[in-house]
């Protein structure tokens with residue numbers, strides 16, 4: 001079987017199927033579980049006890065589960081929060097640049 005490419009619409013359809021099949025509470029528990037696995041893999045990488053590929057795989061798992069959490073919680077609300085936080089990061093970096101500029 002050839003690998004299937006999943007564009008945004010295909011991923012969303014797949015996530016809806018997962019939510020129907022397993023239920024929203026189960027998918028939210030998976031978000032927690034995958035985040036915990038990512039944290040553990042980064043800790044192991046820091047101690048040189050796992051290859052970076054393990055962390056890459058956990059990042060993929062978390063990405064998939066966060067996309068589902070976004071759908072569950074409301075894409076518009078999550079996207080707005082992301083935009084707000086990116087704007088905050090822009091302001092922080094501008095402040096840092098200003099402070100760094102005054103040091104020279």
Ligand SMILES: [Mg+2]
Pocket residue numbers: 034037038057058061
């Ligand atoms: Mg995992």
